[in-house]
Amino acid sequence: MSQAKIHERGQSMVEQVLADAARPAMIDIRSVGKAYGNYTALNGIDMEIRQGEFFSLVGPSGCGKTTLLKIIGGFEQATAGRLLIGGEDMGGTPAYRRPTNMVFQSYALFPHMNIRKNVGYGMRKSRLPAAEKARIVDDALALVKMSDFADRLPGQLSGGQKQRIALARAIVCKPKVLLLDEPLGALDKRLREEMQFELKSLQRRLGITFVCVTHDQEEAMSMSDRIAVMSAGRLLQIDTPDNLYERPVSRGVADFVGSMNFFDVKLRERHDNGSRLTLAGGIVVETVNRGEGTVLALRPEWLRLSAEPPAPSVNTMTCTLTERSYLGGRNVYLVQTGASDRPVSVMAQQTHSPTALLQPGERLWLSWAPEAGVLLPS
Ligand SMILES: Nc1ncnc2c1ncn2[C@@H]1O[C@H](COP(=O)(O)OP(=O)(O)OP(=O)(O)O)[C@@H](O)[C@H]1O
Ligand SMILES: [Mg+2]
Incomplete structure (x- = not known):
C-alpha cells in the first residue's frame, strides 16, 4: 500500500x-x-x-x-x-x-394466528400492496432463520423459536x-x-x-x-x-458487573508513581492511582496464589485456602487473609502446575500487580 x-x-x-x-x-x-x-x-x-x-x-x-x-x-x-x-x-x-417497537419478555404472540400472520400483524393497517407485505414478512422470517415455520401456530414452537418470531414481528415495521x-x-x-x-x-x-x-x-x-x-x-x-x-x-x-474483592484502606500515602496503602492487619501494598476512594477493589482473576513467596515481594500477603471449586478449565479459590474479614476470591486457569493441586487448609501467598487494583468510594 x-x-x-x-x-x-x-x-x-x-x-x-x-x-x-x-x-x-x-x-x-x-x-x-x-x-x-x-x-x-x-x-x-x-x-x-x-x-x-x-x-x-x-x-x-x-x-x-x-x-x-x-x-x-x-x-x-x-x-x-x-x-x-x-x-x-x-x-x-x-x-x-x-x-419504537417493543419486544415483551412474554413474546405476546397471538396463539390463534399462524406465524406468518403474527409477523405481519403490525402491517395490517398499512396501504402497501398485499404482495409487498408478504415479501417483507418473508424477509423478516428469513432474517431470523424461521422461514420453514411460517404456517405453524405459536403453540407449536419452542421458546427460542417464539423469541425469534417476536423479533421478526417487531422489525417488519422498520x-x-x-x-x-x-x-x-x-x-x-x-x-x-x-x-x-x-x-x-x-x-x-x-x-x-x-x-x-x-x-x-x-x-x-x-x-x-x-x-x-x-x-x-x-x-x-x-x-x-x-x-x-x-x-x-x-x-x-x-x-454487579462480575465479582470483586474489596479491602478497606486504613492509610493512603501518595508518591510519584502511585500510592502506598495500609490495609487491615498493617499489611502494606502498592497501587497505581486508578479511581478514588478508601476501598481497594481487586477482581478474582487479577490475583495469584503461590506456594512460595513471590518475587519481587510487593503486594503480597499470606493466606489460608478455605475452599476450592472447579468450573471446568478454571478454579475459584476462597482464601482467608489478615487484610479482610471476608474471604477473598481468586480465579485461576487450570494448569498442570502445582497451583492446580492446591488443597483447603494450605498456607499460601496471595499477590497481584500494582496496576491491578482500582480505588473506590466506600
Ligand atoms: N404499576 C405499578 N405500580 C406500582 N409499582 C410498580 C408498578 N410497576 C412497577 N412497580 C415497581 O417499580 C419498581 C421497578 O419495577 P420494574 O418492573 O421497572 O423493575 P425491573 O428492574 O424491570 O425488575 P426485574 O428485573 O425484576 O424485571 C419495582 O419495585 C416495582 O414493584
Ligand atoms: Mg423487568
Whole structure:
C-alpha cells in the first residue's frame, strides 16, 4: 500500500471515531422520574442513547429497567423530566405513533394466528400492496432463520423459536428503535449464548438502535456497545463493557458487573508513581492511582496464589485456602487473609502446575500487580 493510501486510511479511521462520538442522540432522557403513588420507581435518570447503538440496561430486580423501557416505548408516562426520540419531544405521543417497537419478555404472540400472520400483524393497517407485505414478512422470517415455520401456530414452537418470531414481528415495521425486555430470559444457557450472537449480528445488519433490558451482566457485556447500570431507581454508571469492568466508579457497579474483592484502606500515602496503602492487619501494598476512594477493589482473576513467596515481594500477603471449586478449565479459590474479614476470591486457569493441586487448609501467598487494583468510594 502506498504512503498516501495508508495516510488516507488512517485519516478515515480517525474520521470514523469522531463521527461515532458526534452521532446524534437517538433517545435523549432528561431527568426522567416515575412515581407510583408514594413509591419512586425512577429518580432523575439522564442518558443519551446514540443512533445505531446496542445499548443495555442492567441492574438488580426491581431497579426500574422495565419501567424505563416502557417510558421510552410510550407504555408508561414519566412523572418528571422529558424524553426526546430523534430530537422530538415524546410528551403526549402514544406508543403507536413512536418510532419504537417493543419486544415483551412474554413474546405476546397471538396463539390463534399462524406465524406468518403474527409477523405481519403490525402491517395490517398499512396501504402497501398485499404482495409487498408478504415479501417483507418473508424477509423478516428469513432474517431470523424461521422461514420453514411460517404456517405453524405459536403453540407449536419452542421458546427460542417464539423469541425469534417476536423479533421478526417487531422489525417488519422498520422501527428506528427496538426495545427488548429480557429477550433471552426464557432460554437455556446454551441457546442464550447462541442467540446473543444472533441478536448482535441482526442489530448490525439492520443498523437500528437496540435498547435491551437484562439482569444478566455477562449477556449485556457480550452484546452491547454501552451499558447503563441501575440500582433502586437511579443510574450508577453508563460506559462501554470494558470500562465498566476495568473502571467501575462505585462498589455497586463493581459488585454487579462480575465479582470483586474489596479491602478497606486504613492509610493512603501518595508518591510519584502511585500510592502506598495500609490495609487491615498493617499489611502494606502498592497501587497505581486508578479511581478514588478508601476501598481497594481487586477482581478474582487479577490475583495469584503461590506456594512460595513471590518475587519481587510487593503486594503480597499470606493466606489460608478455605475452599476450592472447579468450573471446568478454571478454579475459584476462597482464601482467608489478615487484610479482610471476608474471604477473598481468586480465579485461576487450570494448569498442570502445582497451583492446580492446591488443597483447603494450605498456607499460601496471595499477590497481584500494582496496576491491578482500582480505588473506590466506600
Ligand atoms: N404499576 C405499578 N405500580 C406500582 N409499582 C410498580 C408498578 N410497576 C412497577 N412497580 C415497581 O417499580 C419498581 C421497578 O419495577 P420494574 O418492573 O421497572 O423493575 P425491573 O428492574 O424491570 O425488575 P426485574 O428485573 O425484576 O424485571 C419495582 O419495585 C416495582 O414493584
Ligand atoms: Mg423487568
